Structure formats: structure tokens, C-alpha cells
Amino acid sequence: MKGFLLLCSCVILSHALPFEQRGFWDFSMDDGLAMMRDEEGASGLGPEGPTSTVPDLGMPPMDLCPFGCQCHLRVVQCSDLGLTSVPKNIPKDTTLLDLQNNKITEIKKDDFKGLSSLYALVIVNNKISKVNEKAFDVLHKLQKLYISKNNLEQIPRNLPKSLVELRIHDNNIKKIPKEVFNGLKNMNCIEMGGNPLENGGIEPGxxxxxxxxxxxxxxxxxxxxxxxxxxxxxxxxxxxxKIQAIETEDLIQYSKIYRLGLGYNNIRVIENGSLASMPALRELHLDNNKLAKVPGGLPDLKFLQVVYLHSNNITQIGVNDFCPIGFGVKRAYYNGISLFNNPVPYWEVQPATFRCVSDRLAIQFGNYKK
Structure with a gap:
């Protein structure tokens, strides 16, 4: 059996790599599915108290499981079967449907008919280019939709109002229309990297x-x-x-951000005061850009602990570039500052520059090689 995508929460590693599923039983780590298993394991109550029998949650009859698929505990796994369409006869009580790594080209109107209990749908790595506007109408409990690595040119319409997590990266989406996310008040996480999306493709609102x-x-x-x-x-x-600069108004409304990833861009300038609007910032990724100096305002970020500045054009580091003047101002010490691969003579940097760092091993310097 090939690897099965992990239904992860939106707690992402510091480099925020694209979503990756690893093993079939990793699904047991998902809070929603754990909850469903708890419900299944509870014995029913009869008129005279707890019943003496426990429902059989083993393998369903073979005629209730699509040919070639594996069905167990309301999980239907149909991955890596060469399917060209969504299979029929999917058990009505299915909560997780895995259709990844197939050759499905289209999601039709009645493909998920009757699957009102579906909690998670995985259609990653197919050839889907079309999704019927009513395909998700019956999925009233769907919380996780993974439809990455397909041929979609637009975000599917009429997404379920119950949706919490959408992963649609590595498609061919060039536009985010205004109305596509209407009514999705429960949405918590959207992963849509790897699409040829330009700023002009994001409609206002x-x-x-x-x-x-x-x-x-x-x-x-x-x-x-x-x-x-x-x-x-x-x-x-x-x-x-291809971001080239960060201006003050770019980040002014995001006061709750604690992790900001701007690595691998063309940033040359970060306007003074741009970071001041994010007092909760704990982790800042600015590596692999074209900065000539350490961004201003870092000493004022009381909770900042990790700063990635490696692979830039920084030639000088001032004694107050990272730490505030005076004691008791910074609430959390740095536990990671990366400065390697910059043309800065690190032997000239004063030791006091890192007076608010938890440990000397947290500073990552290195020889600059042109």
C-alpha cells in the first residue's frame, strides 16, 4: 500500500512546507477522526440501561465496498487504483474518503450523493480540471477538502459551509473571485501555494x-x-x-500574526515601522532575499524568538539591531538567529549585539562564499 496523506491540523513547521501525507494510520492523530472513533466505541443505551452488545465495526459486506477499495471503520481508501471517475456504491456512513493518486478528470454532480456524513475528502494528485457546481451540495459535514495537485483553473464553487480546511495548492488557479468564499464562516486554513496567481488575480474583497x-x-x-x-x-x-519591498501599509492590519514567511523573494527594502504593527510576532522568515541590512524595528518586538536572515546581502550588523536598550524590555529571548551566507565580517560584530539571545549556539554565522 502506498503512502496515505496525513490529515493534519493547521499547525505548520517553521518553513511551512506544503502539506504532505505519510502513513495510512496517521489519520488516527486527527482530532476530528479521533472523536468519531470515540463515538463508535461507545455502547448504546437501551430501556433498561447499557446494552449487552457492542456494534460490529469490522469490515462491511463486500457489496458495500467499491471494487478494489478498502473499507474499515467508516474510512474508504481507494487510492492508487487508476480510477478515472469517483467509484459508485460508497458506504453512506463514510466519514473519510481517500481518492488520491488516481486519474480522475472530473467531479460530477452526483459523485458524492448520499455521503452526508463525510468529514474529510482527499482527491490529491489526480487530473481533475472540472468540478460541478452542485457536487458538494450534499456534504453538509465536510470539514477537510484536499484537492491539491490537479488541473483546476478555478476554485470550486459552492464549497460546503462546514468547511474548515482547504488545500488546493499545485493547480493552475490564476484568479480568486470575490464571491468564491462567501458564507465559509468556519474556514480556518487555506493552503493554495504553487498556483500562478498574481496580485491582480485577487479580486478586492x-x-x-x-x-x-x-x-x-x-x-x-x-x-x-x-x-x-x-x-x-x-x-x-x-x-x-517576487515581492520586492515591504511597505508600512502592507502589514498594518495583521496585529495577530506570530509567524510570517517572506523567504525566497526579491525583497531589497523593508520600510521603517513595517514590522511594528505585529507585536505578537514570534518567527520571521526573510532568508534568501536581497536585504543590505538588518530590518529596523526588531528590538521592539518583545516576543520575537526566531529570525531567518541568511542568504541576503547584509554587510554590517549594529550592536542594537536585534536587542532593545535596557533590561526587562524583551519578554522572550531569541533562540534562533541565522545570518550565514551574508557578506558580513562576523569577527567584527560586537558580542553585545546578541545580549538578548538565550544561547550562543542560537547564532548561526558562517563564512561568506561568493
């Missing part, structure tokens, strides 16, 4: 009404920080784009 915690639009064609993103964001990842 496209994210209105969303209360996202996590948003990733990496490996796209953005030349600046998109406007009017949800102000509820805790994590914003815009790495691997």
Missing part, C-alpha cells in the same frame, strides 16, 4: 468574511503583499514569490 488562522500563497507570482487579507491571521506564508 475575495477574503471578506473569512476568519482564517493560516494562509499560504507561496510559489506564486505575487509582486507584493496581497491587500485585504483576513485580519485574524496568525500565520501568513508568502515565500517563493
Amino acid at each position: 475575495a477574503f471578506d468574511g473569512l476568519k482564517l488562522n493560516y494562509l499560504r500563497i507561496s510559489e506564486a507570482k505575487l509582486t507584493g503583499v496581497p491587500k485585504d487579507l483576513p485580519n485574524t491571521l496568525n500565520e501568513l506564508h508568502l515565500d517563493h514569490n
